Amino acid sequence: MPIEIKIVTEADYDAFSDVTDVGLLRLQERGRGPFRRTVFADDIAAGRAIGAYDGGRVVGTFGNYANTVTVPGGAAVPVSAVTAVTVAQTHRRRGILSSMTAEAFRQSADAGVPLSMLIPAEWPIYGRFGYGHATDETRYTFDTKRCATVRPLPGTVDFASAPEWVEAGRAVYERLRVATPGAIERRNAWWERESGLLTHDGRPLDKESLFVVYRDEAGTPRGVANYQPREGSWEGFVPDNGAEAYMIAEDYVARVRLLQFLWEQDWFSSFSVAKFPADDTWRHLMADPRVARQKQRYDVLWVRVLDVVAALGARTYEGEGRLVLAVTDPDGYAEGVYALEGGPAGATVKRSTETPDLTLPVQTLGALYLGQHAASALARVGEVAEEKPGALALADRMFKTAVPPYCVTWF
Numbered sequence: 001m002p003i004e005i006k007i008v009t010e011a012d013y014d015a016f017s018d019v020t021d022v023g024l025l026r027l028q029e030r031g032r033g034p035f036r037r038t039v040f041a042d043d044i045a046a047g048r049a050i051g052a053y054d055g056g057r058v059v060g061t062f063g064n065y066a067n068t069v070t071v072p073g074g075a076a077v078p079v080s081a082v083t084a085v086t087v088a089q090t091h092r093r094r095g096i097l098s099s100m101t102a103e104a105f106r107q108s109a110d111a112g113v114p115l116s117m118l119i120p121a122e123w124p125i126y127g128r129f130g131y132g133h134a135t136d137e138t139r140y141t142f143d144t145k146r147c148a149t150v151r152p153l154p155g156t157v158d159f160a161s162a163p164e165w166v167e168a169g170r171a172v173y174e175r176l177r178v179a180t181p182g183a184i185e186r187r188n189a190w191w192e193r194e195s196g197l198l199t200h201d202g203r204p205l206d207k208e209s210l211f212v213v214y215r216d217e218a219g220t221p222r223g224v225a226n227y228q229p230r231e232g233s234w235e236g237f238v239p240d241n242g243a244e245a246y247m248i249a250e251d252y253v254a255r256v257r258l259l260q261f262l263w264e265q266d267w268f269s270s271f272s273v274a275k276f277p278a279d280d281t282w283r284h285l286m287a288d289p290r291v292a293r294q295k296q297r298y299d300v301l302w303v304r305v306l307d308v309v310a311a312l313g314a315r316t317y318e319g320e321g322r323l324v325l326a327v328t329d330p331d332g333y334a335e336g337v338y339a340l341e342g343g344p345a346g347a348t349v350k351r352s353t354e355t356p357d358l359t360l361p362v363q364t365l366g367a368l369y370l371g372q373h374a375a376s377a378l379a380r381v382g383e384v385a386e387e388k389p390g391a392l393a394l395a396d397r398m399f400k401t402a403v404p405p406y407c408v409t410w411f
């Protein structure tokens, strides 16, 4: 029987949910369909859950969920935030992902959504569909006994109940989101789920974490963190507990004050934080930044441009300039030659018949879009070709941003 790609109805959503969990090897999460049906009700109703069917059975899942992403300059651009992509182990490598992706691109393009983006489970999967690596994140471990700030930093850190933390976190995040290229809206009760206030089976998880809020001197929340203490070995009766922490911070001071709160706690000898930005300027507020050890750096967001005129026209450019770009895209959505004229105040983009200054595949356009990469560096690995001398240097000044983009929210 041929595989059919269809919109998943509410009636089929529980099967979609279980196939996703088996595909992602999260077996213990099976059975969460009824909960997720309420959480993702808007996207399901909008037909944004796409399934592959073998007869009546769901064998492939693809969430093409609606969101917006902040781009350089601060505009919130509609995006399909792709998630829950799986194909049943019995049906892999028969082109099902390719078919679901094609359907999702059609759906997004028909709805006038200029971008698709996702967080790939594995690097090699999505480049073939036109996605390019657009943001990085880091993981740090702190040796608490050697940490100190370079000077006294203002503000206070206090414990909060989970509901207070959700309220403060929402306000902090909204300000951060509009100022951070790569950030998306936290929809679908994201905060309640993160804090454990909303669980699939009504069992509150908020007692498994401690919640703190950093307020600046005026009393405004500027950062929030939660952490889970880890028991140490207590060898020789010496405390060596640890913690795993998560935080969002509006500025460098907020970030370091939250870190300081953790490193000054008795009993902790070390703690780790994941999902940190690639921008590590906050380390300059530490007396010895080397004791903040970056343990990992990894790619997070990949961007696929579907509508070049809308996408490039929505962002600003730190350097002023005009470039003619020839974009290649075997799927057709982004294929063409475009004249981009942009600067800090905005941009105009038009289809053009001029000779291009740069030629690049759609993957490279996605990689450049949020400001992470220098075009000249990507040219050195063969990902963009300079057709007119000086065009790469101009593209560097226009596309790359002083502060790297940061997705902030995993989806």
Ligand SMILES: CC(=O)SCCNC(=O)CCNC(=O)[C@H](O)C(C)(C)COP(=O)(O)OP(=O)(O)OC[C@H]1O[C@@H](n2cnc3c(N)ncnc32)[C@H](O)[C@@H]1OP(=O)(O)O
Pocket (backbone or CB within 6 Å): 023, 024, 082, 083, 084, 085, 086, 087, 088, 091, 092, 093, 094, 095, 096, 097, 098, 099, 118, 119, 120, 121, 122, 124, 125, 128
């Ligand atoms: C945004 C997210 O949700 S990320 C989560 C992605 N999901 C997972 O990793 C869960 C486990 N894996 C799976 O469910 C599946 O293997 C998927 C979804 C990754 C791929 O589904 P499939 O239906 O097997 O992919 P499909 O047959 O369409 O493959 C298309 C091409 O991609 C290649 N490909 C597919 N998966 C991979 C992979 N993991 N690594 C490298 N190449 C891959 C195929 O070889 C094929 O290449 P070809 O066109 O040169 O022949």
